[in-house]
Amino acid sequence: MSAAPQKAKPGAEKIAVNVTAVVPLNDLVTRFEFQRSDGDLFPPFSGGAHTVVTMDDNGRHRLNPYSLMSDPADLTTYAISVRRDDEGRGGSLFMHRNVSVGDRMTITYPVNLFSLDLRARKHVFLAGGIGITPFMAMIAQLEHSNGNWELHYACRTPALGTYVDELRYKYPNKVHIYYDDQNQAIRLEDLLDGQPLGTNIYVCGPKGMIDWVHATASAAGWPDANVHSEEFLAPQPGEPFEVRLCKSDKTITVGEHESLLEAIERAGVEAPFLCRGGSCGQCETNVVSHDGTFVHRDHWLTEDQHASGEKIMPCVSRFAGKSLELDR
Amino acid sequence: MSKFEFPPSIKSRPVYGTLEARPGKGHLMIADADGAEAIMDIATPDLMAQTHIIYIPRGTDFADKLRSLNPAQFYEGPTYAASVSRIRRVLQDAHMGLQVYLAGTEGLMGQAQNEAMMAGIPHTAIQTEHRGSTARRMQCVHCKGITEDVETDPFVCSHCGLNLFVRDHYSRRLAAYQGVCIDAEDPGNVPAPKGIYE
Amino acid sequence: MTIQFNDETFRDDYSFHNSDWAIKRFPFPFHEDSYMYAVNMEQHRGGPEGSVYEKRFDVDEHYISEMRDRAMVLADDPLRCQSLPHMTLAGWDLLELIMVSKSEDYPDLFELHRDGDTWRWINKPLGIDDTFTFLDETTLPYGPMEYITRQTQGDFCVLDQRDGNLWMDAGTVTTQADWSLDFDIGMNFFEWHAPVPLAHEKGIFERALKFLLNIQQGAPARRLNWTMTVNPLLDTSPENYHKWGVQKTTLTPENIGAKQHLRVELQTFFRLPRSNGLVFPIRCYLCSFQDLMTMPKWGRRLHRVVRDLPVELATYKGFIDNRPMMLDYLSQFDDGLPTSPGIFPDFDTEPALQK
Numbered sequence: 001m002s003a004a005p006q007k008a009k010p011g012a013e014k015i016a017v018n019v020t021a022v023v024p025l026n027d028l029v030t031r032f033e034f035q036r037s038d039g040d041l042f043p044p045f046s047g048g049a050h051t052v053v054t055m056d057d058n059g060r061h062r063l064n065p066y067s068l069m070s071d072p073a074d075l076t077t078y079a080i081s082v083r084r085d086d087e088g089r090g091g092s093l094f095m096h097r098n099v100s101v102g103d104r105m106t107i108t109y110p111v112n113l114f115s116l117d118l119r120a121r122k123h124v125f126l127a128g129g130i131g132i133t134p135f136m137a138m139i140a141q142l143e144h145s146n147g148n149w150e151l152h153y154a155c156r157t158p159a160l161g162t163y164v165d166e167l168r169y170k171y172p173n174k175v176h177i178y179y180d181d182q183n184q185a186i187r188l189e190d191l192l193d194g195q196p197l198g199t200n201i202y203v204c205g206p207k208g209m210i211d212w213v214h215a216t217a218s219a220a221g222w223p224d225a226n227v228h229s230e231e232f233l234a235p236q237p238g239e240p241f242e243v244r245l246c247k248s249d250k251t252i253t254v255g256e257h258e259s260l261l262e263a264i265e266r267a268g269v270e271a272p273f274l275c276r277g278g279s280c281g282q283c284e285t286n287v288v289s290h291d292g293t294f295v296h297r298d299h300w301l302t303e304d305q306h307a308s309g310e311k312i313m314p315c316v317s318r319f320a321g322k323s324l325e326l327d328r
Numbered sequence: 329m330s331k332f333e334f335p336p337s338i339k340s341r342p343v344y345g346t347l348e349a350r351p352g353k354g355h356l357m358i359a360d361a362d363g364a365e366a367i368m369d370i371a372t373p374d375l376m377a378q379t380h381i382i383y384i385p386r387g388t389d390f391a392d393k394l395r396s397l398n399p400a401q402f403y404e405g406p407t408y409a410a411s412v413s414r415i416r417r418v419l420q421d422a423h424m425g426l427q428v429y430l431a432g433t434e435g436l437m438g439q440a441q442n443e444a445m446m447a448g449i450p451h452t453a454i455q456t457e458h459r460g461s462t463a464r465r466m467q468c469v470h471c472k473g474i475t476e477d478v479e480t481d482p483f484v485c486s487h488c489g490l491n492l493f494v495r496d497h498y499s500r501r502l503a504a505y506q507g508v509c510i511d512a513e514d515p516g517n518v519p520a521p522k523g524i525y526e
Numbered sequence: 527m528t529i530q531f532n533d534e535t536f537r538d539d540y541s542f543h544n545s546d547w548a549i550k551r552f553p554f555p556f557h558e559d560s561y562m563y564a565v566n567m568e569q570h571r572g573g574p575e576g577s578v579y580e581k582r583f584d585v586d587e588h589y590i591s592e593m594r595d596r597a598m599v600l601a602d603d604p605l606r607c608q609s610l611p612h613m614t615l616a617g618w619d620l621l622e623l624i625m626v627s628k629s630e631d632y633p634d635l636f637e638l639h640r641d642g643d644t645w646r647w648i649n650k651p652l653g654i655d656d657t658f659t660f661l662d663e664t665t666l667p668y669g670p671m672e673y674i675t676r677q678t679q680g681d682f683c684v685l686d687q688r689d690g691n692l693w694m695d696a697g698t699v700t701t702q703a704d705w706s707l708d709f710d711i712g713m714n715f716f717e718w719h720a721p722v723p724l725a726h727e728k729g730i731f732e733r734a735l736k737f738l739l740n741i742q743q744g745a746p747a748r749r750l751n752w753t754m755t756v757n758p759l760l761d762t763s764p765e766n767y768h769k770w771g772v773q774k775t776t777l778t779p780e781n782i783g784a785k786q787h788l789r790v791e792l793q794t795f796f797r798l799p800r801s802n803g804l805v806f807p808i809r810c811y812l813c814s815f816q817d818l819m820t821m822p823k824w825g826r827r828l829h830r831v832v833r834d835l836p837v838e839l840a841t842y843k844g845f846i847d848n849r850p851m852m853l854d855y856l857s858q859f860d861d862g863l864p865t866s867p868g869i870f871p872d873f874d875t876e877p878a879l880q881k
Contacts, residue, residue, distance in 0.1 A: 013744035043743050044622075044799040072800065109743045115802040117688055118612040121448050141800075144661075145615070193353065195424040198448020221352030221425035223453030225689050274740065282740060340713060340720035452689075469706055469764045472605070490768055497721050501712040508764060512771030513847075 011052060011063075011273055012108040015042070017078070019103040025081065029130060029162045030096055033070070033079045037104060041075035045110035047138030048202075048230070051078065052276060054106040055094050061265070064091040064234075065276050067133040067204075068110055071140035078107070081162065083130040088234055089257045111274050114204070114230035116141070121198030123149040126186065126213055128205020129156065132163055134230060135204065139171070152186050154178040154205070188213065192220045202228045233278045233297055235259035238318045244325040245269055246288050260314035269328060271314065278316040285312050285326050292321010332462050335525070337496045342434070344458040353425030355379040356418060357399075358440040360408065362460030363432025364390030370429075371397045380418060382411055384436065408436055415440060419447035431457045435465035435476055438503030451500055462525060467504035468492055474504055480521035482510045491518045528634065531590045531651060537598075542758035544817055548587055552813045553578045554821075554869045555750040555790050559830040561839075563725045565733045570748035570794050574870075578792055579748070582627040583678060584809060585635065590651055592679050592701070592760065599700040599761050600676070605708040606763070607672050609684070609696035616684050616696060617671030618661055619798035620805050624674050649677055671696055680792075680809030683707075685715075687802055692738060694718050701760040701810040703753045703789065704767065704844065723838040741804060743797045750869075751791040751808075754845040754852075758787055758812045777848055782855045783816035786848070788828070815855060821871035822879050825859030832856060 017034035024030045036042060045068055055062040070079035085092045099105070114134055116123060123142060125135045132153055142149050151174060155161040158179055167175045178184040203213040210229045217227045237257050244251050245264065254263040261283055264271045274280040278298035287310050296306040298313035305311050312326070347366050355378050357367050364383060380401040385391050391404045405411030428444045430437040437456045445451050463477040473487025481494035485507065492507030499506070511517050534541045544552070573579025599606055609617055625647055629638035637648040643660045654677065658665035666673045675682045675698035684696035691714040699707035710718040715735045725731060741747055755762055756774045777785055792809040819825045832852055840846040861880040866872050
């Protein structure tokens with residue numbers, strides 16, 4: 001046995017799957033269901049876990065993380081729900097346009113960066129839009145153990161209320177829906193008031209919603225440890241820029257529609273990752289030198305680290321300027 | 329009185345801070361002996377209007393001063409053991425947003441913190457300020473008995489009688505430091521006790 | 527292969543012994559002639575055939591006797607096995623992991639038959655044949671963690687993951703290197719390692735925690751740790767230290783080869799899928815100095831490691847008083863020749879003792 005520290009591997013272990021169902025849910029959201037190509041059962045997972053789906057887009061590999069939203073007790077099928085993003089870099093469009101029943105794909109083992117606190121006396125879920133997906137699995141998990149939960153779910157319109165009918169039908173007393181177009185809003189201060197000690201809140205949705213929940217709970221005296229959030233950032237397009245990879249002795253150009261991490265991978269350089277959304281910290285990379293400005297977008301590095309110019313999270317962050325050298 | 333500066337120690341040893349008023353839906357302050365002064369340091373009429381004070385004087389005369397702060401509720405208990413059922417009752421009814429403030433001896437803070445944790449408040453959200461005696465609450469790792477207010481190292485377990493040395497290893501769940509037999513490898517060879525911080 | 531199980535004791539008359547097979551596969555923990563803390567993690571995906579790394583949960587000739595010793599410890603002190611209320615799901619995760627692994631890795635010894643939630647578990651060495659309902663605690667004689675760890679060698683720490691830390695919230699600990707589960711339960715990673723000297727200052731625990739938090743399903747990891755024990759005593763607990771501590775003073779130049787044991791922990795780490803917890807099995811292997819000395823490479827190396835170990839570590843590992851006597855004994859097996867890299871004995875290629 002060696003004493004050398006183990007190198008972080010790129011991504012979690014992979015599973016070959018077949019697409020077994022493609023179910024359009026509304027104008028924007030489609031559910032994709034998978035079964036293992038080898039016919040085995042999937043590994044169990046915990047509510048809040050995600051998988052990274054590899055898409056083979058004409059030879060270009062896209063890797064996007066999606067929350068597993070099927071019942072964790074069902075090991076025959078994994079399901080994800082994908083919201084089409086017409087402005088994005090094309091991963092969700094590829095899923096919507098190119099993936100059909102019978103296709104073979106590769107996904108990763110589940111990774112959970114947003115798990116339930118199993119000590120909680122009560123779980124309060126706050127979902128915005130497609131942020132409903134991790135809660136679908138969490139709710140199923142808690143239902144199997146008679147967990148104490150309630151859901152507050154804000155959607156733009158009834159037509160875009162993904163899974164609203166199913167949730168209302170199954171859990172009429174626990175599910176509360178708010179439609180933006182009817183000027184309904186979650187009355188968060190009232191909601192926080194009077195919750196029993198040991199209540200945990202989980203929020204998944206747009207950044208503004210997450211910040212609002214953290215700030216409101218904090219002002220009401222809630223401990224930070226009782227407020228959990230997950231925001232997967234999709235990498236944003238931007239001006240192309242050049243990067244020198246010192247260890248591998250390569251110079252690469254990051255294209256307008258690709259992330260720095262994707263460009264590193266495209267150059268054949270191994271880089272660790274798990275979430276590809278700025279949360280898990282795996283792809284943290286040291287900056288050797290730079291002359292320009294970082295566009296930091298991750299949730300991992302501290303503000304001081306962002307300001308230091310010494311680290312970058314290549315999955316979501318970019319750079320603009322004359323030169324950038326990375327320790328990769 | 330000046331506060332005792334605990335020497336730097338290992339990572340399981342609790343570190344105490346200085347109480348500060350924090351936003352919350354209610355305030356529970358539990359203190360013993362000189363811990364009363366930490367409460368008086370942060371008391372304002374607005375804060376006291378939402379505060380329940382549970383205080384164990386242990387021979388001091390701060391109770392009247394605390395009462396004169398006009399807290400929403402005030403209880404003076406003769407011992408921690410006598411007060412604990414009231415503490416549990418208060419926590420049972422409490423809601424998220426309750427702020428818990430503990431002040432005084434390590435034994436009092438540790439035990440009250442444990443009650444608040446069991447009620448669902450993470451220990452990182454519970455404020456503590458050490459005042460007064462530096463005596464420790466010790467668990468004998470051998471017989472599991474707790475000896476209160478230990479001031480010397482080594483000391484004799486008040487339950488099984490073994491000679492124990494005082495470790496800095498601390499269990500929040502037991503609200504106690506660990507005491508381990510000092511003469512296991514050389515029975516009878518017990519050094520003379522001295523003060524823990526001497 | 528079929529394992530010949532020993533009938534032996536780890537207390538009183540200490541009839542524990544290693545066969546030649548067990549000595550050869552002993553996980554000697556030093557890959558070079560010196561030792562310092564390191565985050566020495568590697569993947570736990572098999573290893574050389576017959577080695578202790580080959581299977582996910584190694585079963586060896588001591589299995590039945592170790593389980594008998596565990597039952598005695600738990601009968602004397604039930605606090606050695608505890609699970610905080612939120613850890614039951616993680617206990618089921620552990621039961622599933624061990625039953626699936628053992629039935630796949632040792633089909634001649636263990637069988638698992640699953641029909642939905644109705645599971646039948648057959649443990650031939652221990653004569654167990656139980657049918658129960660998965661995730662229903664009322665159908666097992668103990669909680670799921672206790673049930674399965676009464677049938678699996680090694681200690682088990684079951685850790686909850688939250689707030690960017692790992693919390694020791696459940697475990698079965700009867701073969702420990704002098705730490706108390708009852709005292710440490712509920713602590714986070716830094717707190718339960720607090721008494722370890724030097725390693726905090728070196729940043730070892732920050733790096734180790736970062737590594738462990740990122741262990742994912744399907745990708746377990748492992749490392750070795752070690753200490754010293756006089757007599758093959760599995761239960762070196764702080765609880766009973768006032769009873770066994772005095773045994774450390776019974777070493778003599780005549781009996782040290784037989785009485786002094788190198789105690790090695792094979793620590794493995796698995797993500798638990800349903801609870802998102804982590805299990806940290808700590809498997810203890812004991813080998814007497816005289817058995818270790820049958821491998822010339824290990825004789826040379828153990829002398830050098832013990833001789834050069836910093837005082838803080840020799841103190842923490844509890845053998846500072848006995849070190850001079852150990853060195854007198856071990857120096858007889860060190861002829862100054864170089865040693866091959868790596869932990870394996872290389873018996874066929876390393877030179878015999880030249881003195």
